[in-house]
Amino acid sequence: MTPAMAERLDRIVEEALQGTGFTFAPAQSASGSTAASGSPRRSFPGVAAAHARFEPRPSDIFLASFPKSGTTWLKALAFATVHRADNPPRDPSHPLCHRNPHDCVKFLEEPLAVDGGMLEALHSPRVIATHLPYSLLPGRITAEGAGARIVYICRDPKEALVSTWLFARKMVAAAAARHGDGVKTPQAPFMIEEAFKLFCEGRCNAGPQWHHVASYWEASRKWPEKVLFLRYEDMLRDPMGHVRKLAEFMGCPFSGEEEAAGVVQDIVELCNIDALKNMEVNKSGAYRWI
Numbered sequence: 001m002t003p004a005m006a007e008r009l010d011r012i013v014e015e016a017l018q019g020t021g022f023t024f025a026p027a028q029s030a031s032g033s034t035a036a037s038g039s040p041r042r043s044f045p046g047v048a049a050a051h052a053r054f055e056p057r058p059s060d061i062f063l064a065s066f067p068k069s070g071t072t073w074l075k076a077l078a079f080a081t082v083h084r085a086d087n088p089p090r091d092p093s094h095p096l097c098h099r100n101p102h103d104c105v106k107f108l109e110e111p112l113a114v115d116g117g118m119l120e121a122l123h124s125p126r127v128i129a130t131h132l133p134y135s136l137l138p139g140r141i142t143a144e145g146a147g148a149r150i151v152y153i154c155r156d157p158k159e160a161l162v163s164t165w166l167f168a169r170k171m172v173a174a175a176a177a178r179h180g181d182g183v184k185t186p187q188a189p190f191m192i193e194e195a196f197k198l199f200c201e202g203r204c205n206a207g208p209q210w211h212h213v214a215s216y217w218e219a220s221r222k223w224p225e226k227v228l229f230l231r232y233e234d235m236l237r238d239p240m241g242h243v244r245k246l247a248e249f250m251g252c253p254f255s256g257e258e259e260a261a262g263v264v265q266d267i268v269e270l271c272n273i274d275a276l277k278n279m280e281v282n283k284s285g286a287y288r289w290i
Contacts (some may be wrong), residue, residue: 046109051138054114058147059125061250063105066212067131067205068163069155070232075101076271077239078127078151081247084258089266096270097279105129125250131206134215134227142219148226149249152216155232157199157209164204165195239268 063078065071076096080089087094095104106113106122108130113119119128130137134150141148155163168190202208220229228249235242243264247253254264269275 045115046107046111046113047132047136049114050108054108054119054138054140056138056141056146056148057124057126059251060141060148061125061127062108062137062141062148062150063127063129064134064137064150064152064216065129065131066154066160066207066209068160068167070153070235071129071131072101072276073232073235073271073273074151074153074230075105075127075129076276077243077246077267078250079104080267080271081243082125082127082250082252084252084263084267089263089270094270096276101276108132133206133212134219146226149251150216150219150227151230151246151249152220152227153230153232153235154213154216159232160209161195161199162192164199165190165192168195240264243267 061078061082063071063074065074079101080087080094080096083095105127106118106129108114108119108128109132110118119126134142140146141150172190198204199207199209202211206212216227217229220227228246230242230246244254258264
């Protein structure tokens with residue numbers, strides 16, 4: 001992304017967020033993550049099913065994010081924290097050592113998540129992800145008195161854009177490699193200028209990004225006991241502090257014994273971004289949904 005493009009995007013976001021009290025801190029992280037970008041159209045049946053038939057439980061924990069904003073990392077951290085009693089983070093057989101974080105934490109709007117019974121079959125407390133804006137969450141989740149909690153992670157829009165673009169190019173290359181299976185090879189590569197234009201116009205999965213962020217920011221200000229707002233860049237600088245905050249919010253704070261035993265550090269190391277990328281289960285890129 002050129003400096004001029006970055007400056008223009010900053011102006012668009014600043015104008016869009018006026019009056020919300022929210023500002024993005026300067027991004028200090030490199031682009032790229034293990035998460036995938038999926039098709040919004042594919043999620044339509046899942047969204048409809050969630051609104052019509054999903055029954056939340058008071059103990060549910062929802063992990064919300066705009067695509068390419070730390071979704072995979074947050075899934076891993078939350079899953080490892082909630083299930084640490086049954087799956088100690090040092091255990092070589094830990095699910096995250098053998099399964100993709102997206103397999104461990106399903107999306108609410110994922111096809112068959114509701115109608116296929118995947119979410120209903122989970123034991124409480126369930127950890128469920130979503131890319132839906134706050135305003136599009138089923139009312140049974142956001143209703144006053146609903147016990148479910150929401151953890152939101154936001155990322156600097158420039159970083160989210162570049163990460164989305166890089167992943168889209170990777171998916172285009174993968175589709176081209178499958179040309180023999182009937183996948184048409186694109187006529188031209190997906191350029192950053194095109195991605196930038198679409199992103200600034202809000203024509204992207206779950207977009208516009210700044211409206212998505214603002215909806216959860218405002219909810220966290222109104223209902224801090226229900227919505228926890230995290231910043232990806234802050235989590236990179238202090239992962240252990242944020243894991244403690246996450247555990248406290250989810251209702252499973254670390255005991256003194258766990259702190260002394262280094263459980264927090266163990267979870268951070270298990271869910272380290274580079275460690276996740278280097279696990280064999282996450283190298284194939286086979287998981288397409290997000």
